[in-house]
Amino acid sequence: MIDFRSDTVTRPTKSMRSAMANAEVGDDVYGDDPTVNALEAMSAERFGFDAALFTASGTQANLLALMSHCERGDEYLCGQQAHNYKFEGGGAAVLGSIQPQPLMNQADGSLLLSDIEAAIKPDDVHFAQTRLLSLENTIGGKILPQSYLASAQTLAFNHGLKIHLDGARVANAAVGQGIEISDITQYFDSVSICLSKGLCAPVGSILLGDPFLIKKARRWRKMLGGGMRQAGIIAAAAQLAITEQVERLAEDHENAAYLANELAQIEAFEVDLSLVQTNMVFAKVLGELDVNTLVTQLKEKGILVTENTTLRLVLHRDVSRNDIKFFITTLKSLIK
Numbered sequence: 001m002i003d004f005r006s007d008t009v010t011r012p013t014k015s016m017r018s019a020m021a022n023a024e025v026g027d028d029v030y031g032d033d034p035t036v037n038a039l040e041a042m043s044a045e046r047f048g049f050d051a052a053l054f055t056a057s058g059t060q061a062n063l064l065a066l067m068s069h070c071e072r073g074d075e076y077l078c079g080q081q082a083h084n085y086k087f088e089g090g091g092a093a094v095l096g097s098i099q100p101q102p103l104m105n106q107a108d109g110s111l112l113l114s115d116i117e118a119a120i121k122p123d124d125v126h127f128a129q130t131r132l133l134s135l136e137n138t139i140g141g142k143i144l145p146q147s148y149l150a151s152a153q154t155l156a157f158n159h160g161l162k163i164h165l166d167g168a169r170v171a172n173a174a175v176g177q178g179i180e181i182s183d184i185t186q187y188f189d190s191v192s193i194c195l196s197k198g199l200c201a202p203v204g205s206i207l208l209g210d211p212f213l214i215k216k217a218r219r220w221r222k223m224l225g226g227g228m229r230q231a232g233i234i235a236a237a238a239q240l241a242i243t244e245q246v247e248r249l250a251e252d253h254e255n256a257a258y259l260a261n262e263l264a265q266i267e268a269f270e271v272d273l274s275l276v277q278t279n280m281v282f283a284k285v286l287g288e289l290d291v292n293t294l295v296t297q298l299k300e301k302g303i304l305v306t307e308n309t310t311l312r313l314v315l316h317r318d319v320s321r322n323d324i325k326f327f328i329t330t331l332k333s334l335i336k
């Protein structure tokens with residue numbers, strides 16, 4: 001199967017498999033797993049923080065960040081399209097008693113600074129207390145400009161807010177700009193990073209923050225059932241996600257650009273090439289073409305895509321240039 005549904009479908013590399021088989025382990029709830037400890041120390045160091053926590057998923061890392069920054073009755077500002085608003089089951093509200101205040105995402109994925117400013121509640125008993133601004137980079141495959149991050153950080157600081165980054169794909173944002181991940185994470189009080197997407201680890205995310213925040217997050221993680229025991233088995237693969245897989249993302253970006261160009265030349269599709277900045281391609285389906293039928297027909301040819309009026313195609317290590325060529329040829333013959 002050629003799987004364009006998500007970069008989460010990537011399988012662990014050979015070196016990950018062997019590192020997992022040979023990982024030194026201990027009970028991580030006791031703080032005894034040397035491989036988890038090494039992963040957390042390395043992540044904190046590389047990404048410019050004083051502490052880090054290995055979590056079961058990106059959803060868990062985001063939830064722990066929200067619950068550690070905010071108390072019951074507090075509020076976080078985020079995008080309407082933010083993963084930690086729209087795609088995490090309302091966890092912050094359900095489990096944290098934290099109110100989301102979603103704001104409209106602009107076409108480039110950003111939130112207008114004036115919208116953020118206008119949404120910050122005054123200190124008044126009628127309102128939830130605004131504590132946190134949460135951004136996402138990349139968002140829908142788009143990169144938030146570094147100058148925007150700097151302005152958002154200043155705005156948050158001036159209003160006494162903390163600032164969190166859902167950096168599930170921050171490695172794509174860094175590689176896409178030819179900068180270090182730490183150049184992006186420097187603007188934030190906390191950051192979550194998915195190691196199980198384009199970076200190919202089988203499981204896990206990292207949450208970064210100061211020691212006080214990470215201590216709180218560790219407590220919440222245990223309460224949520226996320227205290228893992230011999231987690232070094234998966235942390236061993238997670239280490240290699242960081243040390244061996246980051247630069248390789250450039251291939252996915254080149255493949256995305258190639259795919260977007262090919263699709264743009266097919267009449268039935270509309271692709272805004274300016275929005276193809278990392279590993280995602282969105283192709284609007286025009287005219288009479290029935291997407292559901294197309295998706296079913298593609299599946300019969302061994303190609304998986306997410307069903308929607310806009311095709312979302314995600315590039316990753318397990319999709320090669322030849323796979324893309326096969327997809328384009330197949331697509332052209334199907335829509336004829």
Ligand SMILES: *Cc1c(COP(=O)(O)O)cnc(C)c1O
Binds near residue numbers: 056
């Ligand atoms: C995938 C994703 C997450 C959540 O990660 P899971 O490991 O799937 O829980 C969070 N934020 C963004 C932007 C994501 O793409």
